[in-house]
Amino acid sequence: MAWDFSTDPEFQEKLDWARAFVADKVEPLDILYSHRQFHPLDDELRPIVDPMKDEVRAAGLWACHLGPELGGKGYGQLKLALLNEILGVSQWAPIVFGTQAPDTGNAEIIAHYGTEEQKARYLQPLLNGEVFSSYSMTEPQAGSDPQQFTTRASRDGDEWVLEGWKFFSSNARTASFLIVMAVTDPDVSIYKGASMFLVPTDTPGVEIVRNIGLGGESADEGMHALIHYDQVRLPADSLLGGEGQAFAIAQTRLGGGRVHHAMRSVATCQRALDLLCERVLSRETQGTLLAKKQFIQGDIADSYAELAQFRLLVLYTAWEIDQYQDYQRTRKNIAAIKALTPKVVHDAVWRSMHAHGALGVSNEMPFAGMWLMAPVMSVVDGPTEVHKVTVAREVLKGYKPSEGLWPSAHLPAKREEARRKLAAHIEHVVGNA
Numbered sequence: 001m002a003w004d005f006s007t008d009p010e011f012q013e014k015l016d017w018a019r020a021f022v023a024d025k026v027e028p029l030d031i032l033y034s035h036r037q038f039h040p041l042d043d044e045l046r047p048i049v050d051p052m053k054d055e056v057r058a059a060g061l062w063a064c065h066l067g068p069e070l071g072g073k074g075y076g077q078l079k080l081a082l083l084n085e086i087l088g089v090s091q092w093a094p095i096v097f098g099t100q101a102p103d104t105g106n107a108e109i110i111a112h113y114g115t116e117e118q119k120a121r122y123l124q125p126l127l128n129g130e131v132f133s134s135y136s137m138t139e140p141q142a143g144s145d146p147q148q149f150t151t152r153a154s155r156d157g158d159e160w161v162l163e164g165w166k167f168f169s170s171n172a173r174t175a176s177f178l179i180v181m182a183v184t185d186p187d188v189s190i191y192k193g194a195s196m197f198l199v200p201t202d203t204p205g206v207e208i209v210r211n212i213g214l215g216g217e218s219a220d221e222g223m224h225a226l227i228h229y230d231q232v233r234l235p236a237d238s239l240l241g242g243e244g245q246a247f248a249i250a251q252t253r254l255g256g257g258r259v260h261h262a263m264r265s266v267a268t269c270q271r272a273l274d275l276l277c278e279r280v281l282s283r284e285t286q287g288t289l290l291a292k293k294q295f296i297q298g299d300i301a302d303s304y305a306e307l308a309q310f311r312l313l314v315l316y317t318a319w320e321i322d323q324y325q326d327y328q329r330t331r332k333n334i335a336a337i338k339a340l341t342p343k344v345v346h347d348a349v350w351r352s353m354h355a356h357g358a359l360g361v362s363n364e365m366p367f368a369g370m371w372l373m374a375p376v377m378s379v380v381d382g383p384t385e386v387h388k389v390t391v392a393r394e395v396l397k398g399y400k401p402s403e404g405l406w407p408s409a410h411l412p413a414k415r416e417e418a419r420r421k422l423a424a425h426i427e428h429v430v431g432n433a
């Protein structure tokens with residue numbers, strides 16, 4: 001019997017350690033140094049954060065999903081999913097554990113497609129947690145439809161010249177390098193004519209025009225850059241992978257990234273449920289605890305059941321990735337959890353926020369940030385609609401049209417068939433009546 005929903009005791013011990021460590025040591029960073037996690041450590045934060053990273057390494061949990069050749073433990077995606085259920089409640093925890101987006105995905109593709117020199121220059125500092133990286137694909141005029149991308153890289157002697165605009169390149173302002181997608185062959189489909197480039201952020205011509213924030217973030221907190229690549233000259237060896245390989249590379253990166261967002265969203269939903277339960281056991285109205293009201297009980301049941309379904313699909317998808325080591329083979333479930341994420345986050349956070357009344361919508365509770373995750377999760381790494389289309393296409397591959405006019409479950413034909421199969425028996429019963 002191979003189905004098993006238990007966590008091995010040794011890894012459970014690590015998870016227990018991580019839960020206590022995040023609550024005790026990392027959460028204070030979230031409270032006092034919110035929005036600083038993607039900035040290089042300064043003299044104030046380095047003495048706090050570096051020893052924490054050392055503790056995580058000593059506990060065997062640093063970048064734990066990566067293989068030993070990349071400084072991790074090779075635990076894979078399923079164990080990362082279990083860990084992310086803990087880290088996902090915190091802004092700082094992924095940084096302290098070496099599992100933050102977009103660096104995890106960026107590291108994966110450099111590990112997979114980079115030359116030895118590129119790995120030494122870009123990957124090693126990233127894996128050591130010394131630098132940040134940015135992924136620059138979306139353009140101001142187009143995100144989910146890459147066919148509208150216009151950023152070009154043209155060959156000029158030994159160099160590439162990059163020209164164009166990119167939008168929402170997360171963390172570009174603090175990244176030491178960018179991974180940029182650009183059209184290198186405009187005469188073929190973009191899926192065959194785009195390439196990836198490794199671009200140090202301080203290369204002349206890389207112009208961050210402004211940093212866009214999310215929701216209520218103040219103007220100086222924005223981390224998502226509008227960038228003009230203004231005739232940026234790059235040496236030939238800036239190409240990551242081969243010419244025309246950008247989409248193969250992007251799929252590797254985005255496949256993992258989407259699952260990691262879902263893993264962290266499990267944590268957001270669990271937190272929302274925990275806060276909901278605590279609140280309704282603490283607050284009375286019209287003579288009873290909120291927990292005794294049936295509307296509230298319905299909310300608890302819905303949040304619990306939806307989270308349980310979502311979590312199982314996330315864990316199953318992580319398990320599939322570990323089994324197949326092939327994002328193409330797991331794309332149906334990756335797309336399914338990507339499409340589910342905004343809805344489960346939306347509903348879980350809404351119920352919890354609402355049960356807290358005015359306090360819930362105030363800036364004295366963490367709900368506003370959690371709430372914003374619902375619309376963010378519905379566009380980051382591609383909008384929900386696009387992922388639903390992928391799910392439907394993959395599901396339909398397992399089906400064929402019915403033969404003839406009537407559906408295969410049409411009862412008159414079924415009845416006829418059943419009579420034919422049971423004819424001998426029916427004749428016997430009738431004959432003996």
Ligand SMILES: Cc1cc2nc3c(=O)[nH]c(=O)nc-3n(C[C@H](O)[C@H](O)[C@H](O)COP(=O)(O)OP(=O)(O)OC[C@H]3O[C@@H](n4cnc5c(N)ncnc54)[C@H](O)[C@@H]3O)c2cc1C
Nearest residue numbers: 135136137138142143144168169170379380381382383385
């Ligand atoms: C927090 C955050 C971080 C991000 N970080 C990065 C990053 O680091 N690097 C990067 O390159 N990009 C990044 N992005 C951009 C993200 O990848 C894009 O927002 C996403 O691909 C959607 O593109 P768009 O915003 O241009 O929306 P559009 O493509 O214009 O889509 C807008 C809306 O149109 C609808 N729509 C789109 N396609 C379809 C369809 N086929 N059928 C029906 N309806 C459809 C959907 O409702 C969709 O939300 C980030 C976005 C967010 C929110």
